[in-house]
Amino acid sequence: MGVTSNMKKLATLLSGSAMALAMTASAYAEKWDMPMAYSASNFHSQNGAEFAKCVTDKTGGDLEIVTHPGGSLFKGGEIKRAVQTGQAPIGERLLSAHANENPVFGVDSVPFLATSFDASVKLYETAKGELEKALDEQNLKLLYSVPWPPQGLYFKKEVNSVADMKGLKFRAYNASTSRLAELAGMQPTQIEAAEVQQAFSTNAVESMVSSGATGFDRKVFDAGVTHYYEVDAWLPRNTVMVNKDAYAGLPDDQKAALTSCAAEAEAKGLQASKDYTQFTYDGLREGGMTVEPASDGLKGELEAIGATMTSEWLDAAGETGKAIVDSFKGE
Numbered sequence: 001m002g003v004t005s006n007m008k009k010l011a012t013l014l015s016g017s018a019m020a021l022a023m024t025a026s027a028y029a030e031k032w033d034m035p036m037a038y039s040a041s042n043f044h045s046q047n048g049a050e051f052a053k054c055v056t057d058k059t060g061g062d063l064e065i066v067t068h069p070g071g072s073l074f075k076g077g078e079i080k081r082a083v084q085t086g087q088a089p090i091g092e093r094l095l096s097a098h099a100n101e102n103p104v105f106g107v108d109s110v111p112f113l114a115t116s117f118d119a120s121v122k123l124y125e126t127a128k129g130e131l132e133k134a135l136d137e138q139n140l141k142l143l144y145s146v147p148w149p150p151q152g153l154y155f156k157k158e159v160n161s162v163a164d165m166k167g168l169k170f171r172a173y174n175a176s177t178s179r180l181a182e183l184a185g186m187q188p189t190q191i192e193a194a195e196v197q198q199a200f201s202t203n204a205v206e207s208m209v210s211s212g213a214t215g216f217d218r219k220v221f222d223a224g225v226t227h228y229y230e231v232d233a234w235l236p237r238n239t240v241m242v243n244k245d246a247y248a249g250l251p252d253d254q255k256a257a258l259t260s261c262a263a264e265a266e267a268k269g270l271q272a273s274k275d276y277t278q279f280t281y282d283g284l285r286e287g288g289m290t291v292e293p294a295s296d297g298l299k300g301e302l303e304a305i306g307a308t309m310t311s312e313w314l315d316a317a318g319e320t321g322k323a324i325v326d327s328f329k330g331e
């Protein structure tokens with residue numbers, strides 16, 4: 001009897017201190033799940049994981065960020081809304097896929113406007129104020145943004161002209177890529193990167209525009225894709241954004257940790273994207289694919305399509321778009 005009551009006392013004491021500990025932890029420590037759409041091995045996801053560790057370390061674990069790559073928590077198409085509504089406090093998204101909400105989100109996917117890493121950085125710096133404003137109106141704060149490598153074309157056959165593309169089923173990742181396909185006489189369907197290999201292997205698609213990175217990550221050479229043509233048409237960006245309310249609720253030192261780790265991630269991610277470009281071209285070749293620059297003839301035809309799309313974007317983006325393009329080109 002005596003032993004039992006002592007044990008009960010001990011148990012009460014223990015559970016009391018466990019509760020106190022838990023309360024301390026919940027009062028000071030916060031865990032943020034960060035959905036990401038692309039495979040864990042992709043440089044954006046690896047950079048995101050380093051960013052998460054940077055914030056966790058800098059805040060002594062008081063703000064722990066845990067990344068969920070590969071669309072495992074939310075698929076690419078759902079991530080932005082999840083962060084806006086607070087279902088996830090933070091997340092990464094290809095912003096150009098939301099150009100239907102605000103054309104300024106599509107500035108990085110206007111064909112042949114910014115075709116190199118340096119131009120991509122300049123265009124981003126020029127458009128950043130407007131991007132931040134557009135995100136702010138949607139309860140979002142921009143943390144950092146990293147370009148994908150330059151975009152080229154994937155096929156299951158040799159292609160030398162736009163005529164060779166006619167009728168092909170095309171995998172698109174945003175409205176610009178769908179429009180490009182339409183103007184080239186192809187049939188676009190929007191498909192997440194995570195599903196690209198399956199789409200090629202079942203012949204649901206026969207072509208796409210993307211970077212060497214995504215073809216390599218998804219091993220498209222194992223799905224019958226034989227040719228990659230370097231076009232350097234544009235460099236779309238992944239943007240990491242945080243829910244404004246979640247951000248506002250953080251103590252100042254945690255806000256500072258987020259923004260300084262974000263600046264670091266933006267610089268490191270840019271370098272990783274540059275390094276990944278050649279690495280993934282080599283990887284596609286090792287997988288048995290032909291990787292070469294698009295012929296001058298094909299590039300000329302694509303540039304004509306690009307000119308149509310540029311004027312369409314300028315019409316949609318109005319004064320804001322014109323001001324960005326003028327200032328980007330003018331300096």
Ligand code: PCA
Pocket residue numbers: 094148149173192193209210211212213214236
């Ligand atoms: N890869 C992503 C977007 C741009 C890129 O290079 C994709 O194909 O979904």
